[in-house]
Amino acid sequence: MAHHTWVLRFLLPFEIADIVALWHTYRVPIIITTFSILIILRTILHLRVPRVKVSDTPPLSPKLPAEKEKVPIEERNVVAEKVPKRIVGGLKKKKSSQDENPSTIQNAQVLVFFSSLTGTTEKTAKVLTEGLAQSTKELSKSTSTTFLEPQLLDLSYIDYDDYFITPPKSEENTQYFYILLIPTFNIDTVLDNFLEHLQETHNDFRIDTAPLSSLLGYSVFGFGDREGWPTEEEGFCSQAREVDKWLAKLTGRKRAFPLGMGDSKVDATERLQEWKEGVEDVLANIATTGGLGEGVVGSGDAVESDVGDLDDEDEVLFEEQKVAQRKTKAQKKDTLNDLEDIGSTLNQITADNSEPLEMDFTTYSKKARSAPTTVTKEMVPKNSPTYTALTKQGYSIVGSHSGVKICRWTKSALRGRGSCYKYSFYGIASHQCMETTPSLSCSNKCVFCWRHGTNPVGTTWRWVVDPPDLIFEGVKAGHYKKIKMMRGVPGVRSERFAEAMRIRHCALSLVGEPIFYPHINEFTAMLHKEHISSFLVCNAQHPDQLRALQPVTQLYVSIDASNRESLRKIDRPLHRDFWERFQACLEILREKRFQQRTVFRLTLVKGFNIDDEAEGYADLIEKSLPCFVEIKGVTYCGTSSSAGAGLTMQNVPFYTEVCAFVEALNSSLNRRGLGYGIAAEHAHSCCVLIASERFKVDGKWRTRIDYGRFFECLESGRQFRPEDYMGEETPEWACWGNGGFDPRDERVDRKGRRKVLPVATAGEEACGGGGGGEGEACAMESRDE
Numbered sequence: 001m002a003h004h005t006w007v008l009r010f011l012l013p014f015e016i017a018d019i020v021a022l023w024h025t026y027r028v029p030i031i032i033t034t035f036s037i038l039i040i041l042r043t044i045l046h047l048r049v050p051r052v053k054v055s056d057t058p059p060l061s062p063k064l065p066a067e068k069e070k071v072p073i074e075e076r077n078v079v080a081e082k083v084p085k086r087i088v089g090g091l092k093k094k095k096s097s098q099d100e101n102p103s104t105i106q107n108a109q110v111l112v113f114f115s116s117l118t119g120t121t122e123k124t125a126k127v128l129t130e131g132l133a134q135s136t137k138e139l140s141k142s143t144s145t146t147f148l149e150p151q152l153l154d155l156s157y158i159d160y161d162d163y164f165i166t167p168p169k170s171e172e173n174t175q176y177f178y179i180l181l182i183p184t185f186n187i188d189t190v191l192d193n194f195l196e197h198l199q200e201t202h203n204d205f206r207i208d209t210a211p212l213s214s215l216l217g218y219s220v221f222g223f224g225d226r227e228g229w230p231t232e233e234e235g236f237c238s239q240a241r242e243v244d245k246w247l248a249k250l251t252g253r254k255r256a257f258p259l260g261m262g263d264s265k266v267d268a269t270e271r272l273q274e275w276k277e278g279v280e281d282v283l284a285n286i287a288t289t290g291g292l293g294e295g296v297v298g299s300g301d302a303v304e305s306d307v308g309d310l311d312d313e314d315e316v317l318f319e320e321q322k323v324a325q326r327k328t329k330a331q332k333k334d335t336l337n338d339l340e341d342i343g344s345t346l347n348q349i350t351a352d353n354s355e356p357l358e359m360d361f362t363t364y365s366k367k368a369r370s371a372p373t374t375v376t377k378e379m380v381p382k383n384s385p386t387y388t389a390l391t392k393q394g395y396s397i398v399g400s401h402s403g404v405k406i407c408r409w410t411k412s413a414l415r416g417r418g419s420c421y422k423y424s425f426y427g428i429a430s431h432q433c434m435e436t437t438p439s440l441s442c443s444n445k446c447v448f449c450w451r452h453g454t455n456p457v458g459t460t461w462r463w464v465v466d467p468p469d470l471i472f473e474g475v476k477a478g479h480y481k482k483i484k485m486m487r488g489v490p491g492v493r494s495e496r497f498a499e500a501m502r503i504r505h506c507a508l509s510l511v512g513e514p515i516f517y518p519h520i521n522e523f524t525a526m527l528h529k530e531h532i533s534s535f536l537v538c539n540a541q542h543p544d545q546l547r548a549l550q551p552v553t554q555l556y557v558s559i560d561a562s563n564r565e566s567l568r569k570i571d572r573p574l575h576r577d578f579w580e581r582f583q584a585c586l587e588i589l590r591e592k593r594f595q596q597r598t599v600f601r602l603t604l605v606k607g608f609n610i611d612d613e614a615e616g617y618a619d620l621i622e623k624s625l626p627c628f629v630e631i632k633g634v635t636y637c638g639t640s641s642s643a644g645a646g647l648t649m650q651n652v653p654f655y656t657e658v659c660a661f662v663e664a665l666n667s668s669l670n671r672r673g674l675g676y677g678i679a680a681e682h683a684h685s686c687c688v689l690i691a692s693e694r695f696k697v698d699g700k701w702r703t704r705i706d707y708g709r710f711f712e713c714l715e716s717g718r719q720f721r722p723e724d725y726m727g728e729e730t731p732e733w734a735c736w737g738n739g740g741f742d743p744r745d746e747r748v749d750r751k752g753r754r755k756v757l758p759v760a761t762a763g764e765e766a767c768g769g770g771g772g773g774e775g776e777a778c779a780m781e782s783r784d785e
């Protein structure tokens with residue numbers, strides 16, 4: 001080792017000096033010789049390698065350059081940003097499976113997803129789907145790929161899990177192409193929820209980050225309004241841009257055609273037409289080559305163009321977070337040193353700068369994305385279509401998230417034409433009952449809820465919270481106003497009208513989920529203080545809130561199915577752990593059964609939750625041991641929303657079918673020795689009551705409530721049991737087998753004509769909604785038997 005070092009030291013100075021001397025002597029011939037060799041080599045190579053003509057590159061979609069000429073300047077900028085970037089140079093292209101094995105697509109189908117509040121997108125989506133049906137039919141004839149008829153899907157009705165965790169499974173080995181037509185709303189709509197779902201799916205560690213990568217591709221078109229949202233920074237088409245971004249991630253960058261955007265009042269038709277032609281080109285490409293074409297990840301055909309695009313987006317998000325942190329630091333510590341990590345641009349910011357830091361974000365998405373997260377929205381703002389729709393249907397919106405409406409039974413009782421089933425079962429006078437909810441939002445999308453697509457939905461409360469006293473005063477005022485409006489209605493009985501000016505009962509069940517409201521306990525305390533009884537219906541999805549709920553007069557949990565799969569289909573819950581939440585709520589109800597009256601509310605929907613489920617329901621009852629079980633046929637609203645949810649009159653059970661189910665359930669409970677029996681019925685509402693024998697004294701059912709006693713118990717401050725406020729005997733006419741119509745009242749048909757025979761009708765009762773409860777007043781014709 002020592003010997004080698006010595007030799008190197010001796011040789012090195014000699015060699016360097018020698019080389020330098022040589023270079024000085026021969027540099028001119030060396031340079032000339034090198035250049036000559038290079039020129040000869042270049043000439044040989046040029047003669048041997050055939051030249052590739054520019055026109056040899058297949059003219060594959062997207063055919064944006066031609067289209068760009070037609071696009072106005074401001075639009076052009078947008079499109080230009082989204083055009084796949086062409087990277088020229090020596091990068092090697094990746095090979096995809098499609099590249100190796102082109103044209104492997106046998107069956108393909110376009111799925112057109114849309115969302116619509118005011119109808120524009122829905123109409124457009126229908127026309128677009130018809131157009132695509134035509135063009136894909138042509139493609140099926142001229143290529144080896146068979147396109148199945150495109151399917152139109154409303155994001156308000158579908159289960160996201162069926163389409164946006166993995167693509168749907170098909171027997172014909174069909175591959176799907178997703179098209180999404182997305183309007184934008186700066187108020188809460190189902191789109192917020194959809195976006196949340198996409199984001200959660202991407203971030204869910206149990207699911208692959210790109211679970212939709214087996215799609216053939218996707219493309220999004222957004223509708224917006226430049227009058228209100230002139231630029232993208234100000235929110236133009238912001239939700240379409242968000243959807244596009246998340247789908248790029250979920251599909252592993254299979255954006256088949258750039259995001260299109262149109263102003264629905266100005267240029268949406270032209271922009272959509274251009275975009276549609278581009279999408280059709282991509283579909284043609286899929287049919288002929290099996291790939292998406294040049295410039296798109298997934299085609300394997302060109303350098304992956306939107307890699308940079310996506311990475312930019314991530315980076316922007318990251319940058320935003322950093323800037324937010326920086327702002328706080330700058331404001332708190334007031335020193336430049338805190339900003340060190342930001343980078344050189346920020347080092348120029350003065351230490352006393354407490355203004356928001358100005359950052360030049362160069363992509364459109366930055367400000368638009370941060371804006372909505374910083375502002376807490378109102379759940380139902382006055383200028384929203386939801387507000388308009390609700391008020392049109394007779395709801396009074398109180399504050400920004402509560403509603404009140406007088407139900408048809410209240411009107412009916414005022415006119416002496418019968419009260420709802422709660423009078424027969426529990427002694428509630430319908431004309432003294434206020435139906436309200438402090439939360440119009442829900443965490444389910446039940447198939448029988450009439451408000452799909454318009455009501456805000458969410459898994460957590462993310463809106464402005466109104467104080468309970470504002471809601472309480474507001475709903476009472478709204479209720480009394482509506483009662484007063486009944487003054488001139490023919491047939492209103494004066495004594496009942498006078499009584500109606502004193503609210504005695506409150507059904508917290510209109511629509512939405514009452515226990516979602518963060519101050520629900522304060523609200524019910526206000527009711528009780530004025531000796532208004534509380535009937536609260538919840539959807540068994542919020543165990544924490546249910547556990548924290550103070551005693552109410554009667555606590556309901558909607559039990560819409562007896563097993564996980566059936567519950568998923570019928571309630572379409574937003575929570576992924578919906579079944580666990582449901583089970584937890586049943587346990588909580590079991591604990592509460594000695595503190596207040598607990599009720600299972602079963603809504604029977606033919607074809608969904610009746611067949612073979614009696615045993616399953618009996619299991620749930622055994623688990624929770626509720627005081628009562630109300631079984632009711634679904635109310636069919638006859639609206640497009642119920643039809644959209646797949647409900648028709650065929651899903652509304654006949655009263656005899658409800659009775660048969662009740663008997664099967666009762667037998668199962670008897671076999672298990674659980675101490676229940678069929679207590680009462682209200683055939684007119686298609687509703688039957690099974691009660692625990694705790695409410696049977698000396699062989700007589702005592703399902704009614706002593707409301708005075710309830711308030712005494714509550715005000716005593718002592719612990720009390722439901723039996724302590726058990727009312728008088730259930731009247732004979734309400735007991736099982738007697739129909740349940742109050743003999744004091746007069747039966748009339750829908751036209752107000754007197755009825756003689758008792759009638760068993762499905763789905764006429766209007767109360768309920770609340771968390772998977774019922775729908776709005778039934779718009780169907782009676783299904784008399």
Ligand SMILES: Cc1cc2nc3c(=O)[nH]c(=O)nc-3n(C[C@H](O)[C@H](O)[C@H](O)COP(=O)(O)O)c2cc1C
Nearest residue numbers: 116117118119120121183184186224225236237264
């Ligand atoms: C309450 C409300 C909020 C809106 N917010 C936005 C918005 O933030 N950005 C935007 O570009 N357009 C916004 N728009 C415009 C709609 O996206 C546009 O009118 C769209 O075509 C509506 O589609 P639809 O009729 O299918 O519901 C809003 C419209 C309404 C009614």
Ligand code: SF4
Nearest residue numbers: 407420430433435767
């Ligand atoms: S249907 Fe509901 S809101 Fe109407 S009177 Fe009966 S309990 Fe009250």
